[in-house]
Structures are given as C-alpha cells and as structure tokens.
Amino acid sequence: MTKALARFRICDFTGQLAGAGATKWLAAFGAEVIRIEDPATQGRWDILRSMPPFVDERRGVDFGGGFNNHNVEKDGLTLNLRTQRAREILAEIVKRSDVVAENFASGVLERWGFGYERLRALRPDIIYVSNCGFGHVGPYASFKTWGPIVQAVCGLTFTSGLPDREPAGWGYSYMDHTGGMLMAIAILLALLHRERTGEGQWVDLACTEAGLTLHGPAILDWTVNGRPMRRPGSPHSNRSESPPMAPHGIYPARGVDEWVAIACRSDAEFAALGRVVAAPWAQEARFASLAGRLAAQDDLDALVAAWTRAREKGAVAASLQAAGIPAAAVARPQERIDGDPNTAAWGLWPRVEHSKMGSVRVDGLPVHLSKTDWELRRGGPCVGEHTELVLGRLLGLSREEVAKLRAEGVV
Amino acid sequence: MSALEGTRVIELSHERTAYAGKLLADMGADVVLVEPPRGDATRHWPPFAGDVPGPERSLHWWHYQTSKRGIVLELEDERGRELLRRLVARADVVLEGEDPGRLAGLGLDYPDLAALRPELVMASITPFGRSGPRRDELATDLTVLAAGGPVWSCGYDDHSLPPVRGLGGQATAIGGHYAALALLTALLHRAASGEGQHVDVSLHAAANVTTEMASYHWLVQRTTVQRQTGRHAMEPVTLPTQILCADGRHVCTGVPPRRPEEFARLVAWLESLGIGELEFPELVFLRRGAEREVLEFSQIGVDDEVTAIFAAAREAMNLAASLLPARDFFLGAQQVAGIPVGVIYSPEEAFEDAHFVARGFQAEVQHPELGRSVRYPGAPYRFEKSRWRIARRAPRLGEHTEEVLGAAGIARDEIEALLAAGVIRPAL
Numbered sequence: 001m002t003k004a005l006a007r008f009r010i011c012d013f014t015g016q017l018a019g020a021g022a023t024k025w026l027a028a029f030g031a032e033v034i035r036i037e038d039p040a041t042q043g044r045w046d047i048l049r050s051m052p053p054f055v056d057e058r059r060g061v062d063f064g065g066g067f068n069n070h071n072v073e074k075d076g077l078t079l080n081l082r083t084q085r086a087r088e089i090l091a092e093i094v095k096r097s098d099v100v101a102e103n104f105a106s107g108v109l110e111r112w113g114f115g116y117e118r119l120r121a122l123r124p125d126i127i128y129v130s131n132c133g134f135g136h137v138g139p140y141a142s143f144k145t146w147g148p149i150v151q152a153v154c155g156l157t158f159t160s161g162l163p164d165r166e167p168a169g170w171g172y173s174y175m176d177h178t179g180g181m182l183m184a185i186a187i188l189l190a191l192l193h194r195e196r197t198g199e200g201q202w203v204d205l206a207c208t209e210a211g212l213t214l215h216g217p218a219i220l221d222w223t224v225n226g227r228p229m230r231r232p233g234s235p236h237s238n239r240s241e242s243p244p245m246a247p248h249g250i251y252p253a254r255g256v257d258e259w260v261a262i263a264c265r266s267d268a269e270f271a272a273l274g275r276v277v278a279a280p281w282a283q284e285a286r287f288a289s290l291a292g293r294l295a296a297q298d299d300l301d302a303l304v305a306a307w308t309r310a311r312e313k314g315a316v317a318a319s320l321q322a323a324g325i326p327a328a329a330v331a332r333p334q335e336r337i338d339g340d341p342n343t344a345a346w347g348l349w350p351r352v353e354h355s356k357m358g359s360v361r362v363d364g365l366p367v368h369l370s371k372t373d374w375e376l377r378r379g380g381p382c383v384g385e386h387t388e389l390v391l392g393r394l395l396g397l398s399r400e401e402v403a404k405l406r407a408e409g410v411v
Numbered sequence: 412m413s414a415l416e417g418t419r420v421i422e423l424s425h426e427r428t429a430y431a432g433k434l435l436a437d438m439g440a441d442v443v444l445v446e447p448p449r450g451d452a453t454r455h456w457p458p459f460a461g462d463v464p465g466p467e468r469s470l471h472w473w474h475y476q477t478s479k480r481g482i483v484l485e486l487e488d489e490r491g492r493e494l495l496r497r498l499v500a501r502a503d504v505v506l507e508g509e510d511p512g513r514l515a516g517l518g519l520d521y522p523d524l525a526a527l528r529p530e531l532v533m534a535s536i537t538p539f540g541r542s543g544p545r546r547d548e549l550a551t552d553l554t555v556l557a558a559g560g561p562v563w564s565c566g567y568d569d570h571s572l573p574p575v576r577g578l579g580g581q582a583t584a585i586g587g588h589y590a591a592l593a594l595l596t597a598l599l600h601r602a603a604s605g606e607g608q609h610v611d612v613s614l615h616a617a618a619n620v621t622t623e624m625a626s627y628h629w630l631v632q633r634t635t636v637q638r639q640t641g642r643h644a645m646e647p648v649t650l651p652t653q654i655l656c657a658d659g660r661h662v663c664t665g666v667p668p669r670r671p672e673e674f675a676r677l678v679a680w681l682e683s684l685g686i687g688e689l690e691f692p693e694l695v696f697l698r699r700g701a702e703r704e705v706l707e708f709s710q711i712g713v714d715d716e717v718t719a720i721f722a723a724a725r726e727a728m729n730l731a732a733s734l735l736p737a738r739d740f741f742l743g744a745q746q747v748a749g750i751p752v753g754v755i756y757s758p759e760e761a762f763e764d765a766h767f768v769a770r771g772f773q774a775e776v777q778h779p780e781l782g783r784s785v786r787y788p789g790a791p792y793r794f795e796k797s798r799w800r801i802a803r804r805a806p807r808l809g810e811h812t813e814e815v816l817g818a819a820g821i822a823r824d825e826i827e828a829l830l831a832a833g834v835i836r837p838a839l
Contacts, residue, residue: 004600017623029596053624053631065631066624135793140766143745144665148642148652149753152663153741155761157641160565160577166653166661167755168575171564171636171644172623181588186792188595189438193414193797195602201795208761209772210791214579215758216474221458222759223786224470230757237578240553242456242471248553250562250573257570261557326549328558330574333629333636336560336619342543346616349630361630366586366616367593368540370521371608372600 003030004372008191011090011097012036012074015046017173018147018207019103019131020070021180022187027073028365028374034093034390035071035381039078039411043383045104055357061383062356068380069362072352076381077390078411081112085410090114092395094122098194099187103131103179106141116202125200127190131183135206145207147173154211159218159229163236178214179207217242239297246293247273250330251305253313259330260313262304262320266290272323277307354379387411413439414797418598420504421495422479423486424451427508427536427614429475430580430587435504435594436478437790437799443815444481445495448836450808460781466808467780473805477776477787481806482815483836486517490834498819499524504594505533511541521609530607532597534590540613550614555582559618564625564636564644568651574638585621586614653755654729660737662744665751667724669708673749674700674724680748681727684734691730696723728752762788776801809836 009032012023027033037043042061044050053065079086094100100119102109109115109130119126130136133145133153148169151157157169186203194200212219221227229235240248245263247270253260264270267290274282281303286292293300308316313329320327331340337349348364357379365374391397391411405411415435420442422432436442444451455464456471466472485491496519499505505524507514514520514535521533535541538550556562556576566574593610601607620626625636625644636644641653641663653661668677678697688694700706700720710717728750732740741754761767774789790799812835816826829835 002600002604004596007603025592025596053628053634055631065627069627069630134766135770137793138766138770140745144749144751145753146665146751148663149665149751152753152755153761153764155756155758156577156579157663157755158757159579160575162567162572162575165567166655167641168566169641169653169663169755170561170577171566171638171642172561172625173643174561174577174581174621174623177621177623178584178588181585181592182791185434185588185591185595186794188592188599189414189797190794191599192595192602193412193794195599196414196416197412197796199412199796201797203795204793205791206770206793209767209770209789212758212761212767212772213788213791214581214584216788217456217458217471218579218758219762219788220470220474220785222762224460225458225462227458228757228759230760235578237575238553238573240551242458243453244457245551250553250557250576252573259557259562259573261554261562261576263551263553265551321548324549326551326554328548328550328554330557330562331560332563333560333622333625334633336558337626337629340545342539342545342613342615343619345543346540346613348616348619363620363626363630364616366589366613366620368611369593369597369608370610371606372597 001375002372004369006030008032008098009096010034011093011100013100013102013104013109015103016048017070017176018179019101019183020046021177022131022183023074023101024070024072025184025365026187028376029372033074035074035076036090037076037078037383039080039384039409040082043078049383055360058356065360068352068354068357068360071380072362072376073378074381075386075390076384077387078384080410083408083410085405085408087113089391089395089410091122094119094126096394097123097126098191099127099129101129101183101187103183105144106130106132106136120200123200125194125198127187127194127200127203129183129187129190129203129205131179131205131207133207135209136204138206147176150175150179150207150211154208155215156211159215159235160237161235162238163233175207175211179205179210182210244290244294246290246297247300247304249301249304251301251308253308253316253329254311258313260308260316261328261330263326265326269325273320273325276319276323279307350376352376352379355382355385384411412796412798414794415440417441418504419443419502420506421445421498421502423505423507423509425508426453427583427586428506429453430583431534431536431590431594432479432506433475433477434587434591437801439798442479443498443811444476444479444806446481446483446808448483448485448833454808474787476805478802479806480811480815481808482812483809485834486519488834490829490832492517492519494816494821494829494835495519496524496527497821498815499531500527501819502528503532503598505531506590506594507533508536511537511546525607528607530601530605532594532601532607532610534594534610534612536586536590536612536614538613539615541611543613545615552576552580552582555614555618559615560622560625561618564622564638566638567640568648570638582614582618586612586617589617654732656732656737656740657734658736661755662732662737662740663753663755664728665753667721668700668748668750669706671701671703671706674720676748677724677727677750680743681731683747684731684743686730691727693723693726696720697727700724774801776804778804807838810838812837
C-alpha cells in the first residue's frame with residue numbers, strides 16, 4: 001500500500017507518550033522517523049525504555065513494553081551530543097530533515113546548541129515543534145510536569161468525579177495521548193503550510209493549554225453566564241446535563257466490580273426501558289417527563305441500580321440495546337482486547353516484530369484510510385539499533401567510519 | 412496566512428463531527444456546515460447564554476461551530492441532495508458523522524461523491540466504525556467511554572463507588588483528533604498524488620487506544636490495572652497523590668524529591684513558610700536528605716534513614732498544604748522548591764490563571780447580536796506563522812445559505828424557487 005507520509009523525514013527527540021505518540025502517527029503512515037538518543041545514558045531520558053510491562057523475565061532499556069508500543073516503525077540512532085563530532089552529525093541530519101520534534105522541558109534543546117534559531121540557520125524551512133507541560137513561553141515555562149499534573153492544572157482532573165468528593169481524575173495520562181495527537185496535528189498543519197508557502201516555522205505546544213481547549217462550553221458558561229463549575233454538587237460527571245438525560249449513569253451489575261453504562265436520551269427511550277424492566281416504578285408519573293426524571297434523579301438511579309445489580313452486565317446492555325436504548329458494559333482491558341469482535345475486525349491490536357522482544361501486540365490506530373492506510377510491523381528500536389543504517393543512508397558514512405565513531409564514543 | 416486557507420470543507424452537521432470541523436475551521440479552512448431545516452440537535456444543548464433556551468443560544472453550539480459558515484439544505488429532498496452534490500464538486504473535504512448506511516441510502520456516500528470529485532477526501536466518524544459487527548449499536552459519549560476502556564481506569568480507591576467518565580464529551584474529542592489527523596494525512600497524500608480517499612473513524616476504537624497502560628499492560632503481560640483516586644490505574648495500589656489544601660481545593664503531587672539539592676530547596680521553602688524544627692521536628696531528616704550523596708527509592712524499607720527521609724518529605728508536603736491555599740502551594744512548590752506539583756483547577760479557574768492569560772490563550776470573539784465580544788478558549792497550539800483564529804462566531808441557522816449557494820454558481824431564480832419550496836432556508 002502507498003505510504004501517505006513517506007516523503008517526510010522527522011528528526012525525533014521525543015519521548016514518553018506525549019511526544020512519542022505524535023511521531024508514532026507519522027511513522028505509521030510511512031514517514032522516516034529517526035529517534036535520536038543519548039548513548040551515555042542508554043536512552044534513559046525516555047523512562048519507558050526500561051519500565052514495565054515486560055514480555056518475559058528480561059529487563060533493561062530494550063525491553064520496556066510501553067516504549068515499544070509508542071515507538072513502532074521508528075529508527076533508533078544514538079548521538080553523544082557532549083562531543084563536537086556528534087553535534088556536527090546532528091547538524092547534517094537537521095539539514096536533511098523536514099521536522100524536528102521534541103518534548104523536553106523547555107530550554108533543553110537550546111542548551112545543546114540546537115534551539116530554533118540554530119535549526120533555522122541549518123535549514124531555513126525547518127519545522128520545529130516543541131511540546132511540554134506549560135510551553136516555552138509564559139510565567140510557568142520553567143515548571144516541571146508529568147501527565148497527572150497537566151490534567152490537574154487544565155481542569156480535566158476536576159471535571160471527572162462524583163459530587164461532594166475529591167476529584168477522581170483520569171486514571172492515566174489522558175493528556176499525554178491528547179498532547180501527542182495535537183502535536184501530530186500541528187506537524188501536519190505546518191507541513192501543509194510549507195507546501196503552499198515554502199516557509200518553515202516553530203510551533204509551541206503547552207499540554208496544559210491544549211487540555212484547556214477540551215472544556216469549551218464550561219468555560220463559556222463562566223465567561224457568558226458567570227457560572228463556575230466549582231459549585232455545590234458539581235461536577236457529577238456520570239450524569240449528563242448537555243444534553244440533559246435521565247437515567248444516565250454507570251450502574252452496578254452482577255459480580256465483583258462489574259458495571260454497565262446506560263443513557264436514556266428521550267421520553268420514548270425511558271418508556272422502552274420501562275418495558276424491559278417491567279417494574280411498577282417505571283410507570284410512576286413523576287418519571288414520565290425528562291423534567292420529572294431530572295428532578296428525581298437520585299431516586300431513579302437507585303431504582304435502576306437495584307434492577308441492574310442482579311443481572312450480568314452484558315445481558316443488561318444487550319436487552320437495552322434491543323429495546324433501542326444506548327447501553328454498554330464497562331469493559332475490562334481483557335474484554336475489549338481479546339473479547340470484542342469489533343476491535344478484532346478492525347485490526348486494532350496489530351503484532352509487531354521487535355528485535356529482542358519478538359512478536360508483541362501494540363495499540364493500532366482508530367482510523368482506516370481507503371488508499372493509504374497505516375501499517376505497523378516493526379517494533380520500537382533498541383538503543384542505537386539503526387545507527388549504522390541511518391548514518392549510511394543519510395550521510396553516506398561507511399561501516400568503518402561508524403565503527404570509528406563508536407570507538408570514539410560519538411555514537 | 413493560514414495553513415488551510417482555501418481548503419473547502421463540507422461538514423454535515425452532527426455532534427460527532429463538530430470538534431474535528433472546528434479544528435480545521437480555526438486553522439483557516441473554509442468550513443461550510445450543512446444543517447437540516449429544523450437545525451442541528453446540539454443547538455438545543457445547554458448551557459444557554461443567559462440561561463434562556465433557544466437555537467441561537469447554546470454555548471455548546473457557540474464553542475464547537477466557531478469559524479464555520481452555516482447553510483440549510485433538506486437532504487431528504489432530491490433537490491437538496493443535488494445542491495449538496497454541486498457543493499461537493501467544488502470541495503476538498505467532506506466530514507460527516509451519520510449512522511452507517513444513511514448516506515448510502517441518500518445516494519451521498521463516498522462512492523457517489525467521489526464519482527463527482529475523484530480528489531475528494533471524506534471522513535466518516537461513527538461510534539463503532541462503518542463495517543464492524545457492532546456498527547449499528549446505539550451509543551452516547553458515556554457508553555463509548557464505558558465500552559472503549561477509559562471508564563474502567565477512572566474513579567476512586569473505593570470500588571463500591573462506580574467508575575467515572577470524565578466530562579466534556581471526550582469520546583468525540585478523541586475521535587475528532589484522530590479524524591483531523593487522518594484528514595490532514597490524506598490531504599498531504601493528495602498534494603503529492605492528486606488522489607482522494609475515504610477515512611473511516613471509529614470512536615470506540617479511538618477510546619480503546621487512548622487508555623495508556625490499561626491496554627498495553629494487557630497486551631504485553633496480561634495484567635489488569637485497577638482504578639485509584641486521582642492517580643494512574645495500576646495493578647498494585649499506590650500511595651495517594653492528592654492533598655487537600657487550606658482553602659478546600661486539592662493539589663496533585665508528582666514525583667517526590669529525590670536528589671539532595673531538591674531536599675535542600677524543600678527545606679528552604681518550608682523555612683520561608685515559617686516552618687522550623689519546632690513546628691516540624693522531622694525537618695532534621697530533610698536536612699539529612701540534603702546532605703547525602705545519593706538517595707534511592709529502592710532503599711525505602713531497607714535503609715532506616717532513607718525511609719525516614721522520604722516519609723518526612725511526604726509529611727512536609729502535607730503540612731505545607733494544610734497551611735496554604737492550593738494555588739500558593741502549587742506556586743511555592745514549583746518556584747521555590749522546584750518540586751513538580753499541580754493545583755487542581757476547575758476549568759474556569761484554569762482559564763483565568765495568569766500563565767494562560769500571559770500566553771494570550773483567551774480569544775475575544777465578536778457577537779454582533781449581543782453588541783459585545785465574548786471570551787472563548789483559544790488555540791491548543793501556538794504557530795509562529797500559520798494563523799489560528801476564531802474567524803467568526805458560530806453560524807445562525809441558515810445564515811450563509813444564499814451567500815454559499817450564490818458563490819457556488821446557483822442562479823438567483825433557482826435559489827428563490829428552492830427557498831419557496833423549503834428545500835433551503837435563508838438567514839432569519
């Protein structure tokens with residue numbers, strides 16, 4: 001299949017998920033993504049290199065399962081930028097790259113002598129995309145963050161929770177995923193801009209700011225109506241105010257820690273739910289209209305929960321779906337990965353071949369393009385796995401020359 | 412100059428497409444939103460400006476339809492469909508979120524439209540994709556996030572409480588990001604090859620691959636993460652990271668101090684708050700931490716002094732939090748102690764914070780009907796050259812019908828006839 005992005009080369013300093021997730025997209029569509037890592041620390045700037053999960057008992061920088069997941073289809077090159085020769089080689093790579101991508105703390109690349117001004121001097125139409133918690137500009141530019149802190153500051157932690165309790169937040173670095181996606185969008189937009197104008201540019205992404213864009217209507221409720229989301233009883237994030245629905249929630253099902261999500265979008269759907277439940281409460285006049293159900297939501301939730309609690313979650317969801325009501329079991333990882341015909345039919349969990357780990361399943365992509373679809377086959381690079389290959393391909397260095405650089409501690 | 416200036420997008424108005432359409436429109440694409448005569452359902456989603464319901468007052472509508480122009484076409488009428496085909500024949504992108512099968516039934520699916528415009532790039536955003544076995548299941552934001560994985564990982568340590576979904580329509584946001592990525596990728600391919608294509612976006616698949624460790628821990632080592640209050644869902648139960656501050660707000664602590672110089676700065680911060688050994692006898696352990704050559708987490712429980720040093724750091728953070736409002740704690744910990752922590756803001760508190768104000772995040776948007784401007788959330792990224800801007804407030808129903816059809820070469824008398832027949836709707 002044709003590769004949509006095969007004509008682009010990315011000089012990639014990203015790591016973790018917030019950065020590596022962005023270049024994973026590009027690599028999946030055929031871009032040449034060259035990860036540049038430090039040989040002295042064995043690429044440990046990206047802590048995922050040696051973090052669980054592991055396929056077996058082997059440990060070390062080439063065995064981190066998360067790293068592999070986020071770095072499929074990329075090449076790995078080591079450069080010890082403490083040496084002059086490595087900085088010269090990096091300069092040559094930058095000259096041959098369309099994009100330089102990084103998600104260090106602000107200022108790190110600058111200290112290595114590869115700030116935006118230098119990059120632009122090396123290649124006038126370079127696209128430089130930086131991504132960190134608070135961005136490179138503003139009073140908090142020097143603050144340190146990681147996913148949960150980004151989510152705390154941008155409002156996402158607060159808006160996930162049950163009323164009159166501390167925030168529940170997101171149980172993972174949702175903003176690492178989102179920051180990575182917006183970073184990839186920024187790279188593609190900058191490439192389109194360059195195709196039309198010949199201009200490169202710098203794009204600065206602050207994950208906290210990006211997260212703030214995900215609460216638009218709530219922020220307008222504040223700027224237009226003066227209504228804060230921090231108020232008694234708010235948020236109650238399993239309920240739905242926009243649009244208003246009731247019943248709407250996550251209800252207990254039979255078994256330990258089993259749950260089912262139900263959303264009644266209309267009076268007609270509530271009437272249909274009543275027919276499935278076949279209990280007297282479903283016919284009570286106070287529940288007939290949306291306004292009535294919203295007013296009595298605590299009672300209604302307790303009644304629905306009493307019905308679902310005795311039943312298996314999949315059976316509840318299936319009976320409601322059959323009656324025309326949106327419902328779904330809360331899926332455990334195993335259920336949605338190994339037991340869902342839809343993710344299987346999609347090819348959502350492709351197997352890649354990793355040089356040391358062997359065949360490993362990874363997250364695929366949730367899109368299919370009819371002519372230039374993504375493809376994930378190669379696992380993430382071991383530290384320096386493609387050093388010789390990349391230096392030969394890009395700079396024409398011979399095996400012997402690379403061996404010499406290796407002996408000198410440059411690569 | 413905008414990155415997408417001159418890129419013509421036809422968006423068939425739907426709650427599932429609005430966000431992806433906004434991403435393109437705010438970057439300069441010419442997005443024409445096609446609504447049915449009754450208007451899009453999300454025009455009636457609260458909250459409303461002034462709390463007065465009405466199709467032009469939904470703040471959800473206002474936010475997600477910025478920079479777009481709006482027209483009304485009755486696609487149930489062949490004359491309306493013919494107008495859409497004429498618009499598509501001049502378009503670069505079609506974005507739609509109809510249930511699988513509806514457009515095919517109208518003769519407006521990708522093969523129909525690509526026959527008119529081979530270089531067309533078309534994206535379809537549906538809950539389960541257009542071809543899988545679950546494609547016809549009914550879904551909302553809540554059920555997609557429940558079926559797709561995020562909900563399993565979010566909630567509280569107390570598992571008698573239900574797991575939680577985060578607010579804000581995040582299933583559509585996740586899918587919208589992927590839709591925008593796929594469209595831009597397809598546009599770059601078209602720029603080189605002249606070739607158009609169709610993009611199938613599944614919200615359920617998107618949620619599935621946006622769960623970080625929950626998925627890849629199962630994929631790699633077949634273990635199941637468990638939800639924990641305000642922190643990563645993990646197999647083992649980890650220590651709490653949220654601290655209640657003096658003003659009733661919370662902060663999220665990150666990696667505790669580990670390097671000796673971090674302990675030195677922590678001591679300095681506590682002293683600046685007036686916390687000495689009298690108030691906090693364990694300060695002595697923090698001073699020991701500052702004096703040591705190395706400190707390893709792995710020695711907790713092995714080396715008594717290291718254990719005491721890390722415990723004292725945790726106690727010190729709790730004590731400082733009990734004395735300070737959350738924002739002061741956040742600023743002090745970051746600026747003075749260099750310790751990564753985050754204040755847990757509500758969206759409006761974050762929006763008004765000095766950092767984002769200084770970065771120019773707040774966008775002023777003119778609302779001529781109100782006779783004033785309104786402050787909106789701004790750009791998710793800062794481009795040096797490509798302009799991000801909200802070019803106009805969300806369209807009123809039918810606001811640009813005549814303008815858009817006229818520019819597409821539809822004759823005035825034809826427009827008049829269609830208006831009279833109710834196939835199109837004018838601005839009110």
